[in-house]
Amino acid sequence: MTQGIGIFRALAFVILAASLIGFAAYAGLVSSYALPDEDLSADGIVVLTGDQGRLTAGARLLQDGRSAHLLISGVHASVTTEQLRAHTTLSNEQFTCCVELGRQASDTVGNARETAQWVRTNGYRRLIIVTSDYHLPRSLIEMDMAMPDVEFIAYPVRTTPPWRNPRSARLWLQEYAKYATVRLGRILLPSQDTAS
Template sequence: MSRGWMALRTLAFLLVAGLAIGFLVFAGRIATYATPDTGRQADAIVVLTGDAGRTTAGIDLLREGRAPQLLISGVDAAATPADIQRHSGLSDDELDCCVILGRDATDTIGNAREAGALVRENGYRSLIIVTSDYHLPRSLLEMRALMPGVELIAYPVRTTPPWRDFGASRLWLQEYAKFTAVWLRQTVTPRPESV
């Protein structure tokens, strides 16, 4: 076997091993996200739409008085306030006084932009970020890049861990790939915009 072939095999092995170790670190980070103490308050709650349970968790936090305002980021443009109320159980008063429906975001960086606009408009210094546990690392990366001085309190909505379900494994691996891409992008070209 030639030296070139051996070097290529060694490089491939190191790459696969590095990715596997990286995924284990990623999964370990997700496992460390704990639900914040019940007394923990913030200026606003930001829910990133997507998986089931996210909006409900955000509404529960609002009703507990953890923040006076809730941004639901990534609401479908066709959804009416009545649709939101039917699916969320929000009252008219809650919707009118305390809930902002963010309709511009179509991805995680869009969520970060909507949250950043909320922070700029109101001078907020802390946000509770509600999303699925596996989505938190990338969400926090995108938000910290746009809001470096804002305290971001992670609120994980628990999902099936990858070692229990093949579908969850695929989802977590996809999210790990996206997280890695965002991390590399931010490492190579830090984003100049900030709050």
């Protein structure tokens, strides 16, 4: 009985240590994403809906001429086009000519599939992916799995680090668990999609 408890404790310690090391590596990866150079351009900009700041960042990239095409992926059915336009601060003309709304995606896997369809329709080869910094690692994996021949440029929307805010810590830990699952799935099943 005592030996069994000792083995269980040792196993629990190994799992905890591995999780802490993994999270530290994940946090380092998130922190390593830098904003692209000012002269960088792409065929399209993709904004993944979610945290505040993503739409503003995507609209700014469009206004700065980084691309003439913007996809907002994962738009909820209850959100109107006018509500979205107001959040982007784009003019009616800019929004009408250059922004496409994707309403099919409900998770990160769906974002990747929705983006892949947009890419196939338009023949794009280089995309700027705009999402929260902590969401970028998993988003880029899913995008690469859906579109292995497309180049992705990470554009991080900065969030509060987990060591400064308990709410951020919860978000980052939840996202790390999803990221670790997707990453492990890609290692074990590289030719298959992993669930979000």
